[in-house]
Amino acid sequence: MDPLRGRNLDVQDDRQPNPVTPAVAPAARLDALLTELGLARESTEEGLLPVAPIEPARLLQTAALLRARGFMLLDVVGIDYLDYVLRKPARFGVTYNLYQPDTNERVFLRAYVEDGQHLPSLYPVWKSANYLEREVFDLVGVRFDDHPDLRKVLTPDDLDGHPLRKDFPLGESPTLFRDGRFLDPAAFRAGLTGQQGGLTGWRGGERKGLAPRAEAPVREPKGGES
Amino acid sequence: MTVQETDTRSGSLLHTETLSLNVGPQHPSTHGVLRLVVDMDGEYVTRVVNHMGYLHTGFEKTMENRTYQQNVTYAPRTDYLHSFGHELAYVLSVEKLMGADVPERASVVRVILHELGRLASHTVFFGTGLLDLGALTPFFYAFREREAILDLFEEVSGYRMNQGYLRVGGLSRDIPEGWAQHVSDFVNGLDRHIDEYESLFATNPIFIDRAKNVGVIPKDLALDLGLTGPNLRASGVRLDHRKANPYCGFEQYDFEVPWATEGDSYARFMVRAQEMRESAKIVRQALGLLRPGPVKDPNRKISLPPREELETSMEAVIHHFKLVTEGFHPPVGEAYVPVESARGEVGYHLVSDGGSMPYRLKIRAPSFVNLQAMEYAGVGGQFADLITVLASIDPVLGDVDR
Numbered sequence: 106m107d108p109l110r111g112r113n114l115d116v117q118d119d120r121q122p123n124p125v126t127p128a129v130a131p132a133a134r135l136d137a138l139l140t141e142l143g144l145a146r147e148s149t150e151e152g153l154l155p156v157a158p159i160e161p162a163r164l165l166q167t168a169a170l171l172r173a174r175g176f177m178l179l180d181v182v183g184i185d186y187l188d189y190v191l192r193k194p195a196r197f198g199v200t201y202n203l204y205q206p207d208t209n210e211r212v213f214l215r216a217y218v219e220d221g222q223h224l225p226s227l228y229p230v231w232k233s234a235n236y237l238e239r240e241v242f243d244l245v246g247v248r249f250d251d252h253p254d255l256r257k258v259l260t261p262d263d264l265d266g267h268p269l270r271k272d273f274p275l276g277e278s279p280t281l282f283r284d285g286r287f288l289d290p291a292a293f294r295a296g297l298t299g300q301q302g303g304l305t306g307w308r309g310g311e312r313k314g315l316a317p318r319a320e321a322p323v324r325e326p327k328g329g330e331s
Numbered sequence: 332m333t334v335q336e337t338d339t340r341s342g343s344l345l346h347t348e349t350l351s352l353n354v355g356p357q358h359p360s361t362h363g364v365l366r367l368v369v370d371m372d373g374e375y376v377t378r379v380v381n382h383m384g385y386l387h388t389g390f391e392k393t394m395e396n397r398t399y400q401q402n403v404t405y406a407p408r409t410d411y412l413h414s415f416g417h418e419l420a421y422v423l424s425v426e427k428l429m430g431a432d433v434p435e436r437a438s439v440v441r442v443i444l445h446e447l448g449r450l451a452s453h454t455v456f457f458g459t460g461l462l463d464l465g466a467l468t469p470f471f472y473a474f475r476e477r478e479a480i481l482d483l484f485e486e487v488s489g490y491r492m493n494q495g496y497l498r499v500g501g502l503s504r505d506i507p508e509g510w511a512q513h514v515s516d517f518v519n520g521l522d523r524h525i526d527e528y529e530s531l532f533a534t535n536p537i538f539i540d541r542a543k544n545v546g547v548i549p550k551d552l553a554l555d556l557g558l559t560g561p562n563l564r565a566s567g568v569r570l571d572h573r574k575a576n577p578y579c580g581f582e583q584y585d586f587e588v589p590w591a592t593e594g595d596s597y598a599r600f601m602v603r604a605q606e607m608r609e610s611a612k613i614v615r616q617a618l619g620l621l622r623p624g625p626v627k628d629p630n631r632k633i634s635l636p637p638r639e640e641l642e643t644s645m646e647a648v649i650h651h652f653k654l655v656t657e658g659f660h661p662p663v664g665e666a667y668v669p670v671e672s673a674r675g676e677v678g679y680h681l682v683s684d685g686g687s688m689p690y691r692l693k694i695r696a697p698s699f700v701n702l703q704a705m706e707y708a709g710v711g712g713q714f715a716d717l718i719t720v721l722a723s724i725d726p727v728l729g730d731v732d733r
Contacts, residue, residue, distance in 0.1 A: 154664075154665045154666065156665065175554075177554045177557050178557050179559070179676060180693070180695045182691075184682055184691045184693075185691070189684055190663060191663065191684075200680070202667070202680070206554070206563075206568055213667075232557075232703070232707075233555065233556050235703060236699060236700065236702070237557075240699070257384070258383060258384060259383065259384040259387040259732055260387060268389055
């Protein structure tokens with residue numbers, strides 16, 4: 106074939122048969138897999154997902170076993186169970202969404218950790234853990250040991266706290282930025298509109314920047330000044 | 332900065348330094364606000380670091396503080412190019428929690444909109460992707476079709492991009508009269524237009540030079556990185572959730588899953604071109620399956636009662652009041668329904684505590700995970716290849732940052 110012409114446009118031509126992932130993943134086979142790994146489904150009324158709790162110490166080893174079976178890590182979900190209706194073993198549940206594309210099996214592993222407790226990073230097993238664990242660290246505040254680059258990924262550097270925790274203050278809160286700029290939303294809005302700041306949705310709690318609060322040059326914007 | 336003895340690749344004895352180059356966040360070829368810090372040895376890239384978060388607006392936190400029904404308007408705003416994929420993934424997860432019964436007609440309309448959304452997204456991919464490579468013409472061709480699709484969206488839902496047309500248990504309202512005919516007219520002419528795009532790039536020697544063997548992601552690396560969607564299929568894994576975990580009755584449709592084994596940028600372009608043909612095929616079949624019928628779950632605990640009933644039935648008024656003020660309460664539990672969007676697997680991991688708002692909602696954003704491939708596929712080539720790789724991976728920064 107002329108190299109400049111490129112190859113045939115038809116991409117599903119005569120190459121090796123690669124079957125489309127089958128549409129059936131029997132629940133019994135999934136249970137057998139979990140039993141083989143020494144795990145069991147979470148036995149609560151929330152039975153819609155095959156969630157298997159796992160001790161943090163066994164996480165890395167189990168992940169390696171699943172990796173060897175062709176599972177890929179699709180997502181890491183950090184859940185803060187602070188106000189949850191059911192009693193959970195610990196405050197945070199870090200859920201690993203694992204999927205096998207050849208057999209169409211999906212397993213959710215969940216490691217429970219308390220605030221301040223660390224989890225082993227799964228980066229040595231799956232490279233996709235890199236961003237996903239950074240996101241959980243950023244938004245929920247669970248730390249991962251031996252992660253190559255555990256930095257914030259989504260929120261600004263000078264945001265203190267982890268927004269997806271249930272005790273993160275909601276609504277407008279005065280914010281002190283690292284460069285010393287201080288922003289009070291109500292006064293800021295009043296400065297823009299020339300009207301009263303009015304009530305805000307702020308429900309208590311103050312979001313602090315990295316600089317100490319006392320050093321803030323408190324300067325409320327005047328009307329017409331942004 | 333490290334000073335190297337020689338520029339090893341060119342073999343000359345010039346003393347060179349590794350250069351760190353900042354790309355973005357305001358740069359047309361980053362498809363939004365993505366910032367890349369690229370370490371370069373001469374013209375060759377040795378390291379790529381992504382910096383995201385410029386569009387982070389806390390979708391997950393916002394959605395945890397809105398009722399399930401209100402969230403239908405938030406979900407599509409994450410991935411603004413294939414917004415229907417997110418909307419559908421969210422609604423399907425809630426329906427699984429609620430055990431809602433979606434009527435046949437609603438499912439068929441969802442399939443049509445889902446595939447039209449994929450077509451709209453892929454047209455942007457071709458337009459802007461080839462624009463990054465210096466080809467201006469395909470942009471105009473692709474946006475001609477995109478405009479036609481957005482007009483169809485506007486006709487059915489009132490919005491061109493972020494529809495918010497779905498309701499838990501069905502659609503917000505039935506499709507307008509004549510809409511099916513307009514869709515039919517559009518998809519019947521589409522194959523000819525896809526031929527036009529392909530004739531613009533598939534055999535274009537400049538494009539082949541810039542895309543073939545550029546940014547190769549081998550199969551094992553793709554699985555390791557958790558890639559999904561066309562990027563994974565271009566690397567030789569034939570995973571498509573429309574086949575693997577059929578939703579909205581996708582098992583009734585006859586379509587192929589395009590795939591390639593090369594894993595380079597050219598394969599990613601070609602797989603998407605084929606996908607557009609398959610989407611057109613699905614829409615044509617779905618139009619044939621469109622039968623008259625209800626478009627909402629009749630369960631009054633989920634769907635609003637019809638307007639006429641409010642004047643005659645006290646029950647209807649009570650249900651209307653409860654649904655509008657408070658919303659419905661799914662049982663305690665978790666749900667996750669994977670949906671094949673134009674970028675890969677979208678899923679909303681919902682945790683319900685029995686209240687009228689999700690206790691925890693996690694968006695599985697395909698662009699966020701796919702973007703990691705930049706740090707592997709972009710390395711080793713020239714800087715110009717990095718732009719090709721980014722265009723071929725097709726991230727949407729709204730989906731990355733959420």
